[in-house]
Amino acid sequence: MLWHALATCTAGNRRTLALVLDGRLFDWEQVLTLSGETGAGLKGATVDGLLQVWPQVERPIARLAAAASELVAASRLPPIEPGPALHAPFAPARIFAAASNYHEHAREMGTQLAARSESSPYVFLKAETSVADPGAPVIRPPGVERLDWEVELGAVIGTGGRRIPVDRALEHVAGYVVFNDVTSRDLTRRTDYPFSHDWFRGKSFDTFGPMGPWFVPRACIADPQALRLTLEVNGERMQDGSSGEMIFSVAEQIAYLAEIVTLKPGDLIATGTPTGVGMGRGVFLKPGDVMRAAIEGIGAIENRVVEG
Numbered sequence: 001m002l003w004h005a006l007a008t009c010t011a012g013n014r015r016t017l018a019l020v021l022d023g024r025l026f027d028w029e030q031v032l033t034l035s036g037e038t039g040a041g042l043k044g045a046t047v048d049g050l051l052q053v054w055p056q057v058e059r060p061i062a063r064l065a066a067a068a069s070e071l072v073a074a075s076r077l078p079p080i081e082p083g084p085a086l087h088a089p090f091a092p093a094r095i096f097a098a099a100s101n102y103h104e105h106a107r108e109m110g111t112q113l114a115a116r117s118e119s120s121p122y123v124f125l126k127a128e129t130s131v132a133d134p135g136a137p138v139i140r141p142p143g144v145e146r147l148d149w150e151v152e153l154g155a156v157i158g159t160g161g162r163r164i165p166v167d168r169a170l171e172h173v174a175g176y177v178v179f180n181d182v183t184s185r186d187l188t189r190r191t192d193y194p195f196s197h198d199w200f201r202g203k204s205f206d207t208f209g210p211m212g213p214w215f216v217p218r219a220c221i222a223d224p225q226a227l228r229l230t231l232e233v234n235g236e237r238m239q240d241g242s243s244g245e246m247i248f249s250v251a252e253q254i255a256y257l258a259e260i261v262t263l264k265p266g267d268l269i270a271t272g273t274p275t276g277v278g279m280g281r282g283v284f285l286k287p288g289d290v291m292r293a294a295i296e297g298i299g300a301i302e303n304r305v306v307e308g
Contacts, residue, residue, distance in 0.1 A: 001062065001219045001220055002021075002062070002065050002066050002069055002220075003021075003022075003216075003220045003297075004019060004020060004021055004061070004062070004065035004068075004216075004217065004220060005019075005020035005214040005215060005216045005217070005220070005298075005299070006018070006019065006020065006047050006050070006061070006089060006214060006215045006217075007019075007020050007025055007086060007089060007212075007213065007214035007215070008046070008047055008086070008087040008088065008089050008090065008214075009025060009080070009084035009085060009086050009087060010084055010085045010087065011025075011027065011080045011084040015087070016028060016029075017045055017046055017047065018080060018084065019031050019064065019065060019068055020214050021065065021068060021069055021072060023299075024079040025079055025080045025083075025084055026068060026072070026077055026078075026079055026080065027080055028045065029043070029044075030077070031064060031067075031068045031071075031077065032064070034068075034071055034076060034077055035064055035067035035068060035071065036067075037060065037063065037064045037067060039057065039060030039061075039063075039064070040056070040057075041053050041056065041057055042057065042060060042061070042064070045057075046090075047089045047090040047215050048090045048091055048266065051090060051156065051157075051158055051174055051265045051266045052265050052266070054158030054159060054174040054265060055158070055159055058158070058174070058217060058219070061217065062217070062219060085133075085135070086133060086134050086135060086212055086213050086214070087133045087134075087212075088131050088132065088133050088134065088210075088211045088212055089177060089211070089212055089213075089214050089215040090156070090215060090266065091128065091131065091266075092128045092131060092156075092211075092266060092267065092268035093128070093264050093265070093266035093267050093268075094125065094128060094264070094267050094268070095125065095126040095127070095128050095130070095131075095209065095267075095268045095269075095270060096123050096124075096125060096126075096253075096257055096267065096268070096269045096270070097123065097124055097125070097126045097152075097181060097199070097203070097269075097270040098121055098122065098123055098248070098253055098269070098270065098271050098272040099122045099123070099124060099199060099272070100113060100122060100247075100272070101121065101122075101246050101247050101248055101253075101271060101272025101273075102241065102245050102246060102247065102272055102273065102274045102275060103245070103247060104241075104245070104274065104275035105272070105273055105274055105275045105276075105277065105280075107275070108275050108276075108277065108279070108280030109277075109279060109280060113247075116247055116248075120248075120256055121248045121252065121253050121256045121257075123253070123256070123257060124199045124200060124203075125200060126181070126199075126200070126203050126204055126208075126209060126270065127200070127204035129204075129206055130182075130203070130204050130205060130206060130207065130208040130209035131209045131210075131211050132206075132207040132208075132209060132210045132211070132303065133210070133212065134178075134210060134211065134212030134213040134301035134302070134303070135301070135302060135303065136207065136210065136303060137207065137303065137304050137305070137306040138182055138207045138208065138210060138285075138291070138303045138304070138305050138306070139205070139206065139207045139305075139306055139307075139308040140285065140286075140287060140305055140306070140307055140308055141184065141205055141308045142308055143186075144184045144186050144187070144308075145186055145284065146184065146185035146186045146278075146279070146284045147182065147183070147184055147185075147278075147284050147285040147286075147305065148182070148183045148184075148185050148277050148278040148279050148284060148285065149180060149182060149183075149231055149233065149238065149239075149277060149278060149285065149291050149293070150180065150181035150182070150183060150231075150273035150277055151178070151179075151180055151229045151230065151231040151239050151273055151274075151293040151294070151295070152178075152179045152180070152181050152229070152270045152271055152272060152273050153176060153178075153179070153224065153227060153229065153243050153250070153270075153271045153295055153298075154176060154177040154178065154179035154211060154268050154269065154270055154271070155173050155176055155224065155250050155253075155254070155268070155269045155271060156173065156174045156175050156176065156177060156215065156266070156267070156268055156269075157172055157173065157174065157254075157263050157264065157265055157266065157267040157268075157269070158172065158173060158174020158175070158218075158265055159171065159172045159174070159265065160172070160262060160263050160264045160265055160267075161258060161262065161263055162258055162261075162262040162263070163258055163259060164254055164255050164258040164263070165255060166251050166252055166254075166255040167251075169250070169251035169252070169254035169255050169258075170218065170224070170250065170251050170254075172254060172263065173218045173224075173250070173254070174215075174217065174218060174265070175215050175216050175217040175218050175220075175221075176215075176216050176218070176221055176224065176295075176298055177211050177212060177214070177215055177216070177268070177298065178211065178212060178213065178293050178294065178295045178298050178299060178300065178301050179209065179210070179211050179268070179270045179293075180209070180210040180211075180231070180291060180293045180301065180303065181203060181208075181209065181270050181273060182203070182205075182207070182208040182209065182210065183202050183203050183208070184201075184202045184203070184205065184208075185202065185278075185279050185284070186202070187201050187202040188201070188202030188203070210291075210293070210301050210303045211268075211301070212299070212301045213298075213299040213300065213301050214298075214299060216297065216298050216299075220297070221297050221298075224243060224249075224250045225243050225244045225246065225249055225250065226242070226243065226244055227242065227243040227244075227295055227296045227297055227298075228240070228241070228242055228243075228295070228296040229241050229242070229243060229273075229274055229293075229294070229295050229296075230293070230294050230295075231276065231291060231292065231293045231294070232291070232292045233278075233283075233285070233289055233290070233291055233292075234289055234290055235292075238276045238277070238278070238281070239273070239274055239275070239276030239277070240274075240276065241274025241275060241276070242274070243271070243295075245274055246271060246272055247272075250269070250271055253269055253271060254269065257269070285305045286305065287305050287306055287307045288304070288305065288306075289304070289305045290302060290303070290304045290305075291303050291304075291305070
């Protein structure tokens with residue numbers, strides 16, 4: 001499968017869909033015109049719209065990418081110049097986030113986990129309004145002192161369903177994105193209620209979910225459990241792990257969620273973060289710091305922290 005991705009960007013003064021090949025962006029409508037691809041639902045498309053009909057458009061998009069690659073090789077398809085501004089590739093319907101899904105991360109946070117055989121994924125909801133563009137600033141709210149990072153593999157649902165078996169779960173994935181589950185550690189612990197943790201409050205502020213840089217179809221990722229995840233702050237490597245270290249795989253998380261809710265196209269599952277977060281180091285983000293979150297086979301997003 002030829003690697004390709006779908007990006008949402010602003011080129012000139014126009015917000016548009018772009019096809020990504022080898023890190024370069026190509027105007028979607030121009031690709032359609034030059035390739036002669038007439039698949040239903042492709043003209044005037046957005047990533048959000050394509051996700052709603054993903055089973056019908058997945059193969060036509062792959063054919064389009066192959067045709068575009070030939071056009072590029074023949075110098076008939078120029079990239080968008082100058083480099084366009086990237087936006088979050090789509091607007092998630094819901095964001096389901098896995099807590100403590102890597103043993104080493106749980107250990108650095110001081111979390112005592114039950115044996116895997118005696119447990120199931122722990123998932124919370126993060127506000128979909130937390131999503132930020134891949135190059136947008138992350139705003140540190142007033143009073144927050146312990147702002148932290150978490151690079152995560154984001155799995156995007158393309159085929160909805162309920163009671164999905166583990167061995168069929170990845171068939172419901174449309175593709176993947178890089179997700180940074182920015183967290184206020186100050187606000188994830190509470191003493192005013194008999195419940196010690198409040199992940200929704202600590203993780204749902206606007207801009208606390210940088211996502212991108214683009215959407216990579218599932219067929220372009222051979223194994224979602226064999227991807228390297230890294231995060232740097234001001235050029236210093238903080239996180240360096242593998243999705244193979246997850247306690248519960250992407251497929252297992254999907255199956256677990258589908259026992260509770262009906263998954264919908266456009267749902268995003270943030271599948272957990274490896275060790276190396278600021279909380280474990282006693283180091284936290286401050287205004288001016290730049291985070292670079294990257295995942296092998298997908299890409300990287302870079303976000304600067306600013307004062308709110």
